[in-house]
Each structure stands twice: as structure tokens, then as C-alpha cells.
Amino acid sequence: MDKRFSVLIENTGERFNCGSNQNLLRGMEVLGRRGIPVGCRGGGCGVCKVHILSGEYHTQRMSRSCLSVEEEAEGIVLACKAFPDSDVTLRVIGKMCKAVNNVAA
Numbered sequence: 619m620d621k622r623f624s625v626l627i628e629n630t631g632e633r634f635n636c637g638s639n640q641n642l643l644r645g646m647e648v649l650g651r652r653g654i655p656v657g658c659r660g661g662g663c664g665v666c667k668v669h670i671l672s673g674e675y676h677t678q679r680m681s682r683s684c685l686s687v688e689e690e691a692e693g694i695v696l697a698c699k700a701f702p703d704s705d706v707t708l709r710v711i712g713k714m715c716k717a718v719n720n721v722a723a
């Protein structure tokens with residue numbers, strides 16, 4: 619069953635709801651943020667990289683060329699392939715950072 623969780627974007631203090639079978643990138647797009655780069659949505663381009671600071675999540679297959687073993691071990695994921703299993707706090711990093719931080723400024 620699809621559960622809904624609250625996701626906090628640490629960069630801006632914004633929250634959005636995300637279902638357990640909805641990927642985090644889709645949730646951020648629903649926020650209506652202009653400038654969220656639309657990449658491959660398939661775990662292969664790396665534009666949607668985020669750092670999960672707290673909370674449980676699961677991921678689907680992500681390309682090793684975008685995400686190293688070390689990054690994954692630190693909680694860095696590709697948002698298009700990451701799904702919340704609890705309320706989550708994340709920090710946007712990488713190419714998406716500019717779009718998110720522009721609005722915060």
C-alpha cells in the first residue's frame with residue numbers, strides 16, 4: 619500500500635509529501651519548482667543527486683558512473699531512483715542545487 623511521508627529539503631526548509639512508491643524527484647517536481655533539471659529519470663545521468671540526511675528510504679538500480687560506492691554508503695542517492703520509507707530530510711547537491719537555492723535566496 620502507498621504510504622505518504624513528509625520530505626524536508628534542508629536547503630530551503632520546504633516540505634513536500636511523497637508516497638512510498640513515488641520517487642523523490644517526482645515529489646520535488648510536484649512542488650512546482652521551476653528549474654529542476656529533468657534528466658533521464660532512470661538513474662543514469664546523475665543530475666538529481668541528493669544527500670539523505672535522515673530517514674529511511676529504498677532505492678532502485680542506479681548507474682555506478684553517476685554514484686560511487688562511497689557516495690551511496692554516505693546516503694547520497696539519485697532522487698529519481700529513491701523512495702521514502704519514513705519521513706526524510708534531504709539536502710540537494712550537484713546540478714539540482716542551483717535551481718533549488720535560487721528560490722531560497
Ligand code: FES
Binds near residue numbers: 661
Ligand atoms: S534524472 Fe537522471 S539520474 Fe535521476
